[in-house]
Amino acid sequence: AQTVTQSQPEMSVQEAETVTLSCTYDTSESDYYLFWYKQPPSRQMILVIRQEAYKQQNATENRFSVNFQKAAKSFSLKISDSQLGDAAMYFCAWLLLTSGTYKYIFGTGTRLKVLA
Protein backbone atom coordinates (compact mmCIF):
# COMPACT_ATOMS: atom_id res chain seq x y z
CA ALA A 1 0.00 0.00 0.00
CA GLN A 2 1.16 3.48 -0.75
CA THR A 3 1.84 5.63 2.29
CA VAL A 4 3.06 9.16 2.89
CA THR A 5 4.83 10.01 6.14
CA GLN A 6 5.50 13.41 7.64
CA SER A 7 7.56 12.82 10.76
CA GLN A 8 7.41 16.39 12.08
CA PRO A 9 4.02 17.18 13.65
CA GLU A 10 5.11 20.74 14.34
CA MET A 11 7.94 23.04 13.31
CA SER A 12 8.87 26.61 14.21
CA VAL A 13 10.93 29.13 12.29
CA GLN A 14 11.96 32.71 12.86
CA GLU A 15 10.68 35.23 10.38
CA ALA A 16 13.13 35.63 7.45
CA GLU A 17 14.84 32.33 8.26
CA THR A 18 14.75 29.06 6.32
CA VAL A 19 12.91 25.91 7.33
CA THR A 20 12.70 22.43 5.81
CA LEU A 21 9.70 20.15 6.17
CA SER A 22 10.23 16.43 5.67
CA CYS A 23 8.17 13.92 3.73
CA THR A 24 8.82 10.32 2.82
CA TYR A 25 6.62 7.99 0.84
CA ASP A 26 6.43 4.33 0.06
CA THR A 27 5.51 3.05 -3.38
CA SER A 28 6.65 0.48 -5.89
CA GLU A 29 5.45 2.62 -8.78
CA SER A 30 7.88 4.64 -10.87
CA ASP A 31 5.56 7.19 -12.45
CA TYR A 32 3.83 9.48 -9.99
CA TYR A 33 3.50 13.05 -8.82
CA LEU A 34 4.22 14.68 -5.49
CA PHE A 35 2.75 17.83 -4.05
CA TRP A 36 2.94 20.13 -1.09
CA TYR A 37 -0.31 21.74 -0.04
CA LYS A 38 -0.74 24.50 2.51
CA GLN A 39 -3.79 24.78 4.75
CA PRO A 40 -4.00 28.11 6.61
CA PRO A 41 -6.55 28.68 9.40
CA SER A 42 -9.11 29.56 6.71
CA ARG A 43 -9.19 25.80 5.93
CA GLN A 44 -8.60 26.33 2.21
CA MET A 45 -6.17 23.83 0.67
CA ILE A 46 -3.66 25.68 -1.49
CA LEU A 47 -1.10 24.09 -3.79
CA VAL A 48 2.42 25.21 -2.91
CA ILE A 49 4.53 23.17 -5.31
CA ARG A 50 4.39 20.10 -7.57
CA GLN A 51 7.06 17.59 -8.64
CA GLU A 52 6.86 15.01 -11.41
CA ALA A 53 8.73 11.83 -10.48
CA TYR A 54 10.16 11.47 -13.99
CA LYS A 55 11.88 14.85 -13.70
CA GLN A 56 15.21 14.86 -11.92
CA GLN A 57 15.27 18.63 -11.53
CA ASN A 58 13.87 19.86 -8.24
CA ALA A 59 10.83 22.11 -8.54
CA THR A 60 10.97 25.68 -7.29
CA GLU A 61 8.27 28.32 -6.82
CA ASN A 62 9.63 31.63 -5.60
CA ARG A 63 10.61 31.08 -1.93
CA PHE A 64 9.55 27.43 -2.00
CA SER A 65 11.71 24.61 -3.30
CA VAL A 66 11.83 20.86 -2.93
CA ASN A 67 14.59 18.32 -2.48
CA PHE A 68 13.33 15.27 -4.36
CA GLN A 69 15.34 12.11 -3.79
CA LYS A 70 13.59 9.41 -5.79
CA ALA A 71 15.76 6.50 -4.71
CA ALA A 72 15.33 7.45 -1.07
CA LYS A 73 11.61 8.20 -1.62
CA SER A 74 12.04 11.55 0.03
CA PHE A 75 10.37 14.85 -0.86
CA SER A 76 11.21 17.71 1.49
CA LEU A 77 9.98 21.29 1.22
CA LYS A 78 12.30 24.21 1.88
CA ILE A 79 10.79 27.59 2.68
CA SER A 80 13.26 30.46 2.42
CA ASP A 81 12.83 33.93 3.92
CA SER A 82 9.88 32.72 5.98
CA GLN A 83 7.00 35.13 6.35
CA LEU A 84 4.22 35.35 8.93
CA GLY A 85 1.77 34.37 6.22
CA ASP A 86 3.55 31.04 5.79
CA ALA A 87 2.15 29.86 9.12
CA ALA A 88 -0.17 26.96 8.30
CA MET A 89 -0.52 23.19 8.15
CA TYR A 90 1.55 21.73 5.33
CA PHE A 91 0.58 18.46 3.73
CA CYS A 92 2.70 16.30 1.48
CA ALA A 93 0.64 14.38 -1.09
CA TRP A 94 1.29 11.60 -3.62
CA LEU A 95 -0.61 10.91 -6.82
CA LEU A 96 -0.37 7.91 -9.09
CA LEU A 97 -1.67 9.06 -12.45
CA THR A 98 -1.40 6.01 -14.64
CA SER A 99 -3.40 3.53 -12.62
CA GLY A 100 -6.74 5.09 -13.49
CA THR A 101 -7.64 5.26 -9.81
CA TYR A 102 -7.07 9.00 -9.34
CA LYS A 103 -6.26 9.06 -5.66
CA TYR A 104 -4.23 11.64 -3.81
CA ILE A 105 -2.73 10.22 -0.65
CA PHE A 106 -1.85 12.75 2.02
CA GLY A 107 0.61 12.73 4.86
CA THR A 108 -0.45 13.58 8.40
CA GLY A 109 0.67 17.18 8.07
CA THR A 110 3.20 19.48 9.71
CA ARG A 111 2.05 22.58 11.55
CA LEU A 112 4.44 25.42 10.80
CA LYS A 113 4.69 28.32 13.23
CA VAL A 114 6.47 31.49 12.15
CA LEU A 115 7.88 33.58 15.00
CA ALA A 116 8.12 37.34 14.64
Place this chain on the structure above:
Amino acid sequence: DTAVSQTPKYLVTQMGNDKSIKCEQNLGHDTMYWYKQDSKKFLKIMFSYNNKELIINETVPNRFSPKSPDKAHLNLHINSLELGDSAVYFCASSQGIRSNTEAFFGQGTRLTVV
Protein backbone atom coordinates in the same frame (compact mmCIF):
# COMPACT_ATOMS: atom_id res chain seq x y z
CA ASP B 1 -15.30 33.14 -9.56
CA THR B 2 -14.91 30.15 -7.22
CA ALA B 3 -13.38 27.07 -8.88
CA VAL B 4 -14.72 24.43 -6.47
CA SER B 5 -17.59 25.48 -4.27
CA GLN B 6 -19.32 23.42 -1.65
CA THR B 7 -22.31 24.21 0.49
CA PRO B 8 -22.94 24.59 3.29
CA LYS B 9 -19.69 25.71 4.94
CA TYR B 10 -20.98 24.79 8.38
CA LEU B 11 -23.53 22.18 9.34
CA VAL B 12 -24.69 21.40 12.87
CA THR B 13 -27.18 18.60 13.25
CA GLN B 14 -28.44 16.00 15.67
CA MET B 15 -27.58 12.33 15.71
CA GLY B 16 -29.81 10.26 13.52
CA ASN B 17 -30.55 13.02 11.04
CA ASP B 18 -29.91 12.85 7.30
CA LYS B 19 -27.94 15.64 5.63
CA SER B 20 -26.44 16.52 2.26
CA ILE B 21 -23.40 18.49 1.17
CA LYS B 22 -23.28 19.85 -2.33
CA CYS B 23 -20.23 20.42 -4.51
CA GLU B 24 -19.79 22.07 -7.87
CA GLN B 25 -16.69 22.75 -9.95
CA ASN B 26 -16.45 25.12 -12.91
CA LEU B 27 -12.99 24.00 -14.05
CA GLY B 28 -14.17 21.45 -16.59
CA HIS B 29 -12.39 18.68 -14.70
CA ASP B 30 -13.30 15.04 -15.25
CA THR B 31 -12.56 13.79 -11.74
CA MET B 32 -14.09 14.78 -8.43
CA TYR B 33 -13.42 13.61 -4.90
CA TRP B 34 -14.68 13.67 -1.35
CA TYR B 35 -12.12 13.77 1.43
CA LYS B 36 -12.69 13.66 5.18
CA GLN B 37 -10.42 15.61 7.53
CA ASP B 38 -10.64 14.45 11.12
CA SER B 39 -9.89 16.36 14.30
CA LYS B 40 -6.19 15.51 13.96
CA LYS B 41 -6.17 17.10 10.50
CA PHE B 42 -5.68 13.78 8.73
CA LEU B 43 -7.07 13.86 5.18
CA LYS B 44 -8.50 10.59 3.96
CA ILE B 45 -10.14 9.94 0.63
CA MET B 46 -13.71 8.71 0.73
CA PHE B 47 -14.84 8.64 -2.89
CA SER B 48 -13.57 9.45 -6.34
CA TYR B 49 -15.67 9.91 -9.46
CA ASN B 50 -14.46 10.12 -13.03
CA ASN B 51 -16.93 11.34 -15.64
CA LYS B 52 -19.84 10.65 -13.27
CA GLU B 53 -18.71 7.09 -12.55
CA LEU B 54 -17.60 5.91 -9.13
CA ILE B 55 -14.03 4.68 -9.30
CA ILE B 56 -12.95 4.72 -5.66
CA ASN B 57 -14.93 3.87 -2.56
CA GLU B 58 -12.55 3.66 0.37
CA THR B 59 -14.47 1.40 2.74
CA VAL B 60 -16.81 4.17 3.72
CA PRO B 61 -19.97 3.13 5.64
CA ASN B 62 -22.92 2.78 3.32
CA ARG B 63 -24.65 5.57 5.26
CA PHE B 64 -22.56 7.80 2.99
CA SER B 65 -23.86 7.94 -0.56
CA PRO B 66 -22.24 10.13 -3.18
CA LYS B 67 -24.15 11.19 -6.25
CA SER B 68 -22.80 12.75 -9.43
CA PRO B 69 -25.62 14.05 -11.65
CA ASP B 70 -23.05 15.39 -14.11
CA LYS B 71 -19.30 15.73 -14.15
CA ALA B 72 -19.43 19.23 -12.64
CA HIS B 73 -21.30 18.14 -9.53
CA LEU B 74 -20.61 15.65 -6.78
CA ASN B 75 -22.94 15.65 -3.80
CA LEU B 76 -22.60 13.71 -0.57
CA HIS B 77 -25.61 12.45 1.32
CA ILE B 78 -25.23 11.07 4.82
CA ASN B 79 -27.95 9.03 6.51
CA SER B 80 -28.40 8.41 10.23
CA LEU B 81 -25.62 10.73 11.30
CA GLU B 82 -23.38 9.60 14.15
CA LEU B 83 -21.13 11.55 16.52
CA GLY B 84 -18.07 10.09 14.78
CA ASP B 85 -19.12 11.68 11.51
CA SER B 86 -18.14 15.08 12.89
CA ALA B 87 -15.29 16.30 10.69
CA VAL B 88 -14.48 18.66 7.86
CA TYR B 89 -15.49 17.29 4.48
CA PHE B 90 -13.64 18.53 1.42
CA CYS B 91 -14.72 18.28 -2.17
CA ALA B 92 -11.96 18.44 -4.78
CA SER B 93 -11.51 18.10 -8.51
CA SER B 94 -8.66 17.41 -10.91
CA GLN B 95 -8.11 16.86 -14.59
CA GLY B 96 -5.89 13.82 -14.32
CA ILE B 97 -3.62 14.53 -17.24
CA ARG B 98 0.12 15.05 -17.14
CA SER B 99 -0.06 18.75 -17.92
CA ASN B 100 -2.52 19.41 -15.13
CA THR B 101 -2.37 17.15 -12.09
CA GLU B 102 -3.20 19.66 -9.38
CA ALA B 103 -6.23 18.93 -7.24
CA PHE B 104 -8.39 21.96 -6.49
CA PHE B 105 -10.25 21.96 -3.21
CA GLY B 106 -13.43 23.54 -1.99
CA GLN B 107 -13.42 25.44 1.29
CA GLY B 108 -14.66 22.47 3.23
CA THR B 109 -17.83 21.79 5.18
CA ARG B 110 -17.46 21.53 8.94
CA LEU B 111 -20.02 18.99 10.06
CA THR B 112 -20.80 18.84 13.76
CA VAL B 113 -23.08 16.08 14.99
CA VAL B 114 -24.52 16.67 18.47
